[in-house]
Amino acid sequence: MPELPEVETVRSGLEKQLSEHPTITSVKLMRGDIRFEIPPELPVRLKGQRILGVRRRAKYLLIDTPKAILLSHLGMTGSWRFTDAKVSDADKHDHCYIELSDGRRLAFRDPRRFGMLDLVEPGREEEHPRLKSLGPEPLDSEHFNAGYLFKKSRKRHVAVKAFIMDQKIVVGVGNIYASEALFRARVRPQRLAGRLSQLDCERLVAAIHTVLSEAIVAGGSSIRDYRNASGESGAFQSSHQVYERGGDPCRICGATIRSKVIGGRSTYWCPSCQK
């Protein structure tokens, strides 16, 4: 489901809804066998902790409390949603409930169970096995810029589309925004990373920055089932130039948008605009 704009939208929504810093009164773990086993001690570790804030690193969410950080990843179909504990909104795919001192309940729902929940000791985020090998944030221009991307791409014989989706190179770019950014950079997704010019890298970095920033403002893309923590859809899908538009005319030049599988994922591009 979620790439960086969707996760950032969830983060800001959670942060806003948790601005009163409620205390976690109890945690219910219904089933722990998702992508990685949810630590059985998670409920007892979080009980009584006050929520201090919500951060994001790559596509991971970090809910801070004084003695433990709740780390989550939404995988393809995961969501965090607020429900009134008194109103029955239970779903068979709710795996964990965080009960709050204000009477609300925060539910972690994930039908395909590709997501994850874990605990991190405060101050040790960068040592976590899932976080320690991640590349720079795409909106951090100091670390993610054309010089960096050009250098990283040298001697790499992968399609540039797979390259920018590699979370060790840059985080947050998933299957939708990879195609969208390459269209805006006028670079064909099947071009080999090692054959990008410095100018290509400049365009690509700028395109990634622009498309992710605009998608965050729009509240993300809702293609199938993405919803923010309040249950609302994003709007950026209407700004998609190529994603899921195979066979349709390019909005710039009118050529027919093409699609093929690259790196195991559906990929879309304009054969006329992109070289």
Added chain:
DNA sequence: CGGGTTACCTGACGGC
């Protein structure tokens, strides 16, 4: 190590 493929899991949808 780099690069490609597959598996993980459930649900939605289209064709027959």
Added chain:
DNA sequence: TGCCGTCAGGTAACCC
């Protein structure tokens, strides 16, 4: 209506 194949926004474990 129902069955079957295909596909889905992510990631990591495999293989060569």
